[in-house]
Amino acid sequence: MRRAIYPGTFDPITNGHLDIIKRACSMFDEIIVAVAVSEAKKPMFTLEQRIQMAQAATTDFPKITVIGFDKLLVDLSDDLDANIVVRGLRAVSDFEYELQMGYANASLKKSLETVYLMPSLEHAFVSSSVVRSILAYDGKVDHLLAESTHKMIQAFKK
Secondary structure, eight states: OOEEEEEEOOTTOOHHHHHHHHHHHTTOSEEEEEEEOOGGGOOSSOHHHHHHHHHHHTTTOTTEEEEEEOSOHHHHHHHHTOOEEEEEOOSHHHHHHHHHHHHHHHHHOTTOEEEEEOOOGGGTTOOHHHHHHHHTTTOOOGGGSOHHHHHHHHHHHO
16 A cells, blocks of 8 residues: 655645645555644644644545644655655655755655645645735635635635
């Protein structure tokens, strides 16, 4: 079985993330969407909220499991018996960071492979930070998120 981990903060999960998940589903038997605690990033949403949004947004993807985690990715990969990491690349700046992280992970676990996927052009500009910036001013984000995610964010704001 080809099991891959798609790790991230997913604060919130966006259509760009879902595009990467859809592509990964055609390549792997199972994708574990691993939502990181990421306290250093000071997420807008709690870990539980981010897990709930990811679960709701991926209900139509039968190969998906969503979990939370707070440990090194290499340790998580051992726990899950998954030696493939999926990461999305939107721009050259993403590539530099992701390449460093991929090499760092490989230095800790030689059998861990990182696969980089580009989102479709329509989602290339979508990031969680863009969504959070728009949300901070009560701007329109429904075109950047799954309907379920958008509804949950509205409910969280109440």
